[in-house]
Amino acid sequence: MNGRSKNGRSNNKAWFLIAGLIILIIWVYPCLAASTHLRDRVIEKTLDNGLKVLVLERHQAPTVSIYLRFRVGMVDEGGKGLAHLLEHMLFKGTSSVGTKNFSEEKKLLAKIDQVGQKLDSERKKGKAANPKVLKELEEELKSLQKQASQYVITDEMSLLYTENGAVGLNASTGADLTTYQVSLPSNRIELWARLESDRFANPVFREFYSERDVVLQERRQTHESEPLSKFWEQFLAVAYILHPYRHPVIGWEPQIEFLSKSQMEEFFKTYYVPNNAVIAAVGDIRAEEFFALIKRYFGLLPRQDHLPEDIATLKEPPQIGERRISVHLDAQPQLMIGYHKPTLPSREDYVFDLVDAILSTGRTSRLWRRLVEKDQIAVRVNTANGMPGARFDNLFMIMATPRYPHTVQEVEQAIYEEIERLKTEKISDRELQKVKNQLAGEFIRSLNSNAGLASELSYFESVAGDWRYIDTHLEVLDTITADEIQEKVKKYLSEENRTVAILVPKSGGGGK
Structure with missing residues (x-):
């Protein structure tokens, strides 16, 4: 008999849970506090010229x-x-x-500009350009550039x-x-x-x-x-x-x-x-x-x-049907899917931060478990919220690489099935809290270094119009519910709102 009773195992399990909670409290909550305290620590000033x-x-x-x-x-x-x-x-x-001598360099720069403009004008003529004139201008530009380089x-x-x-x-x-x-x-x-x-x-x-x-x-x-x-x-x-x-x-x-x-x-x-x-x-x-x-x-x-x-205030017209393109290149098969959505600081953007984490953050995420581990039809799958920029409404992206001999079509179908799950099955409280904790940790780690924090402060002041987005980000994330995720996924991750691109290898082969 090993002397470890059933109660002993339960006690050990309880201690592990308690230890985990302690780690969570030590790590996440001070981080949350550090983020919140930025509003008391960041000092801002605007000069008369608007800087x-x-x-x-x-x-x-x-x-x-x-x-x-x-x-x-x-x-x-x-x-x-x-x-x-x-x-x-x-x-x-x-x-x-x-x-070394700007007054002399300046004279040469003016000559370079004159010759460069003439050369561009001649080149714009395309097939009608005079080869002799082109050669003379090219040689003259090269000579002037060499003279200017001494300064x-x-x-x-x-x-x-x-x-x-x-x-x-x-x-x-x-x-x-x-x-x-x-x-x-x-x-x-x-x-x-x-x-x-x-x-x-x-x-x-x-x-x-x-x-x-x-x-x-x-x-x-x-x-x-x-x-x-x-x-x-x-x-x-x-x-x-x-x-x-x-x-x-x-x-x-x-x-x-x-x-x-x-x-x-x-x-x-x-x-x-x-x-x-x-x-x-x-x-x-x-x-x-x-x-x-x-x-x-x-x-x-x-x-x-x-x-x-x-x-860029030219507003993108609402998409009213799937757009699809096949791109033929010398490369392995790839899949890209994008859905239009509002940018920050809209509530939808917070929701899709969570959807991003649910689908592809870590090896326990839904798409990784399904496509890479369970079905083994992909070697890589990831998502990204807010592409290609954030000043204006943007895209929620899904990217994947099929595992040979499986096809892009198999991977695409499996992705749609996982999206459908989000629409029809409410995410559990446990899974939702897990991804919120993941995002909290990632977000705070980005603020650990001086450079990371200076980057985030200047970025959100420029893009969101207020650096305080950093302080409120985790607070707002914490208010997002499973019902809200389900609602926004149904609204935005729809067939008529998606663009699909498939990279087809020129040489053919698996995954075409």
Whole structure:
């Protein structure tokens, strides 16, 4: 006899449950409290020119993370690639950074612009272009670029940051926003203010034509030659018929090829203005000192009193029937399904955060258990709420890769069966609470680092219009009921509201 009674096993089980509850209380509830307490810790200020500044002091280490976001992205230029190219160009320096002699360089830049415009005009003629004229202009442009290069200090801005201990220097362009970020020692904050204010007050778009070629090459390498990127582009072009979310962030090649410097300069003057920007700083920083620094360096930047009406306010017409596309590429079979839905901060968006977790977060999620483990018809399945952006109504996405020899059609049918379950069978209290706890943990972990918190503060201030979305997010999630999930799934995850894309391997084979 082992001496362990039935009661003993029950007691052990009870202790495990108690221990689990203690861990939950230790982990989740302080996290919830930390999130809620942001409203008492974040200090905000808006300059007279409209620049919004958010500061959260954390003095555990002598570093600070700073995010500068402009509320401008691909949607504001309709897929031309202007926003992305501009982000590249803003690393080229200013009239005082990135140059050995700007007065001499400036003369050459003017000549480069004249020749570059003539070359573009001739190229636009296509087959009617004069080969001799093209060759002469190309040679002249190349010669001028070589002369101008003697004045360029390549990557001087990045080097200044690196030499002063900065890490994580980066920039990114999305459908909705453009972001410039860095983490650096807190005694180097003034260096950041000087460099960034200069970047946005006195940019010099040197090496424009060569950088445009770099972006074209990037487009060919990461989109034209990358099957999944091409698949995604084709999907979006079908899912949206009017809204600019239908375009790729990098732009389409025929438009990138002829982007002009004057277009980019006008785009910069229109959108890179203080009342269209948010700065968030988190770390070893004194709020009032930082505000004074921002006012000194950014306060004289002129506001744009009449920002253009969003072209993205063109509302996507309601979908009234399934849209379906087959894309033939040299790649493994893939499936994409998207459903139109409202964006944040609508209640529907919170609901689909939960649906996302129910269907594909972790190995205990419904789609993973059904498609990957039980039926073994897929090697990968995941969902995503809020694609391809969040400033405007977006998509709830489901993506899957069939397991050979199973087909895309088998996977698609199994997904619809799981969606039907959500419509007809109310989710249990236990499962609902589990996914709410998962989301709480994930959300709080994203706020653990200075950079993570600066990112979230600046993102939600830019997209949702208020950084306090962070504080209320978990509170609202907790009010979502099983009935509400069932109702919204029935309303939005319908056949007439879905777009389906199937990647068909050119060479044929399994999963076609």
